[in-house]
Amino acid sequence: MQDQNNACHKDDDFDRGDAGASLSFPLQCSALRKGGFVNIKQRPCKIVDLHSFKVGKHGHAKVSITGLDVFTEKRFQIVHPSSHSLDVPVVTRTDYLLVDIGQYMSLMDDKGHLRADLKAPDDEHGQLMRDKIAGNTDESILVTVLSAMGEEIVVGVKTDKN
Numbered sequence: 001m002q003d004q005n006n007a008c009h010k011d012d013d014f015d016r017g018d019a020g021a022s023l024s025f026p027l028q029c030s031a032l033r034k035g036g037f038v039n040i041k042q043r044p045c046k047i048v049d050l051h052s053f054k055v056g057k058h059g060h061a062k063v064s065i066t067g068l069d070v071f072t073e074k075r076f077q078i079v080h081p082s083s084h085s086l087d088v089p090v091v092t093r094t095d096y097l098l099v100d101i102g103q104y105m106s107l108m109d110d111k112g113h114l115r116a117d118l119k120a121p122d123d124e125h126g127q128l129m130r131d132k133i134a135g136n137t138d139e140s141i142l143v144t145v146l147s148a149m150g151e152e153i154v155v156g157v158k159t160d161k162n
Helices: 002-010 124-135
Strands: 024-028 037-040 043-053 062-069 075-081 085-089 092-101 104-108 114-119 139-148 151-161
Touching: 037 062, 037 075, 092 124, 104 139, 124 139, 124 151
Parallel strands: none
Antiparallel strands: 024 085, 037 043, 037 085, 043 062, 062 075, 092 104, 092 139, 104 114, 139 151
16 A cells, blocks of 8 residues: 555656746735736736726626736726725836846846846837947946736836946
8 A cells, every 4th residue: 555655656746846926816806006006808907097886786886997008008997896806916126237238138136146038128218228338337227127927027227326
């Protein structure tokens, strides 16, 4: 009997586990606030408008939520019972030191770890970074990156004199 149990455990493969961190968490609609975040149609959105409606003929107070997609700025709107839950994305802002920029950016975090997997933006942030790097000044260029639902985007660039 013990040999059978060991045979079952011998074939188990635990090499592909993760830390269990989730990309979102449930939150009751009545706890959502303007300026916060919510997933609408599986997209992380910043809440720009929030209206509550009284109990209607179907017995639930409703909440109308308007949000802008964090990455595309596309507008989404949903109406949901206030007593039910919606998924809220885990959104993080991280500041990096810009080391170099080409098609991809070389960024260093506050622990000294380098990453070069984030594509350089083609917007005003990207142009500002390219201008500052080309200027060869003694300023440090700090890049703020917003992360949510496995996606990342540059949301800010600032300089800091050494």
